[in-house]
Amino acid sequence: MFRTLWPLAMLAAVLAASTTLSTALARAHEIVGNRSFPATLAIDDPGVNDEVSLPTVSISKTGDVPSFKQLDVSGEFAKRITEDFGVSFAPTWSRLYAPGGPNLTGARGFQNLETTFKYRLFKSPEHEFVMSAGLEIEWGGSGAQSVGAERFTVYTPTIYFGKGFGDLPTSMNWARPFAITGQFGYAIPGVSKTTSGTLDLDTGEMAIDTEFNPRVFNWGATLQYSMPYLKSAVVDLGLPDFVNRLIPIVEASLQTPVSNTATSGTVTTGTINPGIIYAGNTYQVAIEAVIPVNRQSGTGVGVIAQLHFFLDDIFPNTLGRPIFANNISTGRPNFGH
Template identity: 30%
Template sequence: MKSLIVFGIASLLLCSTIARAEPLGRTFVGDFIGNDATTENYLSIAGDYDRSENSESLYLEKTISPNSSFSIFIGYQRFEQEEESTSSSNFELAYKRVLIRIPSHEFVFTINPGLELPLGNRSAGSESHARAGFDLLFQKGFGELPDFLRILRPFGVEGDWGWQSKVTGARDDLTTADLELEYSLHYLDQNVAVGAVPRALRDITPNLDFDYAQYLSAHRNSSQPNFDLTPAIAWLNATYEVNLGVQVAVNRAASGSGAVAFVWLLGVSFDQLVPALGWMPFH
């Protein structure tokens, strides 16, 4: 009997060790257009508002295989230019392909080429030429950190670097970069301190986003780099996402349209609501 008890305790300890070695997955926040390194069935609307401009956008992504997807992005912007109200709108088609995926290190690296088409009225300030380019995106979780650093395991980092240029007309290159640090309370509750986070807070993920944008060869846009910092709080689970933040201009070039802007995003993984929509033509 005593040997059976010892065997039972050892089995429980072994099972516990295995459970800790295989943590439940995390959900990354992504940026404020809904785009991240993961291929997914996702729909979002987002926008921003400050004293001189505001914009809205729609992002729709559909997987075609476990490692690739197509997406469309539609954006509309209204802003003040030389004390006159102008507007612009655009439509972008993109293809996302995962190049590297290492689940044991929660790492994904993706390329996302795309073509952007202007939709607005040129006389109202809209872009007049199509643009083509690509983004390189990554995301990394820290679930593999040793036990004495387990409080840091809920941290995640993701970001991208992008380049875009006009297809026709005078050369006008745009380069952008984004780096985001986030801390998942859901991951903390499920894998680090089980049951320690109140239920009302478990889906909260504070995040801090740093953005860079610069025209490298523009004929009418400022060539000075724009730097913005966006502290935000996201509520998200496997199906829904709500992300609210305040974008703060870090340098003078970024404050041209306002030193502070309110940014928001509402998103849904639509295949979680209707599983049939997760169908993929290629496997």
């Protein structure tokens, strides 16, 4: 397990600073009835909102042989065009540390820029259910090849959903704060194969190497228990306000190559991420462990942390509202004091 502690220090510092903020209503991401679906780290959440994630920091070890350490620092800006349709932009800067080398070795640079167009298809406040459809695009050639950014664009049509269990009978009050979210996407490379050549200096002949770019099924889910929901919609146990803002969560993010796999194989890779989210008034802080599901997914346990801002709460009448809208009411439930 990595012994890098500075993401934990960042989390502690932000949580400590939160005591000086207003004790107005705690807000979260997608609101469906009494349910708030928070922004999640390993997969995208089912909502369409105005928000900024800055920064998201992760440290992990790759599944390469030999394995090397990778540091990713990313951000995301999401903007609603209408109440139900939005677009987001997510750049990521990476640094790769060579196996066994000093910290000054290795490559660094930006990954390909990612853009997501998302439309909310359906929302049921009574059943705390929401579903959206989107198109994620990784723009080929926008990043640095030294950190593995591909030259081709990848298109991923995706379905997102969220379901809270607040519609369970009161005899199951203990389970009503639970919620699940998930996503299913099909990644389609813009080109089916990539060809490269290497010159043999001894013979003068060119060796041609062809790599097939597989189509990949991306799938993932979260299981979360909302302490804010427990207090506001089930029972107030008189717990400290800090505890009432916590959301324990477990995420899974997995990828399975399903076609054009001649050179990639069909092994499923991914991670399981247990962690916790703190929902503040206009922001949230989250930290999770990153546990590879197999050797091909990575070695050792990594960590990911994120600071996330709700623009619809910070700038409700300007940046935090849809571009094409008149009167917008967030209808958020009452959390905290």
